[in-house]
Amino acid sequence: MAVHDVKPRPVVSKKDALVREMLERVADKWTLLVIDALEGKRDVRFSRLREAVGDVSQKMLTKTLRQLERDGLISRRVHAEVPPRVEYTLTPLGDSLGAAVCGMWKWVDAHVEDVERSRRKYDAPAQR
Amino acid sequence: MAVHDVKPRPVVSKKDALVREMLERVADKWTLLVIDALEGKRDVRFSRLREAVGDVSQKMLTKTLRQLERDGLISRRVHAEVPPRVEYTLTPLGDSLGAAVCGMWKWVDAHVEDVERSRRKYDAPAQR
DNA sequence: CAGCATCCGACATGATACTG
């Protein structure tokens, strides 16, 4: 064994790392929008998805979809046709993640005002 | 009126933007760890916080704390002493956010295995 | 002690061009 074993810091724990990783995932620019666009639907084509999500670049959409697929949150089905057709569907796991995110959504929904008021106050040009 | 009104894209909505923003916030490298470190405690000093969080740089910890303060999630109290003392405490709002994040936490807790299995499968060197 | 200013490299994102 070599230098690899020297762990200068606890790194919290493996699971903690995954929690943060998943949080990062759902928080990144497109993931949530993609999940949202897939929720309740089946076999959505790449181009439809791109329209639904908004102005996502093709590159970023592809990347996002690959990550979601790797994590088992969506399924990707390629049809061997001559204009290629690829369809995406949320897996049950992905569906459940969508539900979990709902908690955050509700929190924001309930507290937008609080946050915005606090920000205005904080940003206020130091009066007097 | 003027050019301001030309919205080239729906941008989902103002609230949606805030939802993503809050998600980004809790997902960034340190926020969650800071909230975690503050949960259930009161008046935690900067240096204690830094120890608790781990190997966060002073710059990033400061930045994180400022954001949280601006959003009204933590309170910052400066004591006019000669070795400066600054103490941070979660506000009720911050506390409630911590609770909301729990949903995500639980989801990950419940599905780490699923995700990791999926990844192993995805990453598996195309057998055969 | 707590925080700010600066420099710098790593990475994420976007635009563009090309392909099965």
Add this chain to the structure above:
DNA sequence: CAGTATCATGTCGGATGCTG
């Protein structure tokens, strides 16, 4: 149509040095 490859750019985060 649904990608992949390449290049340009912007931002993030870390390291360092200075200060009230």
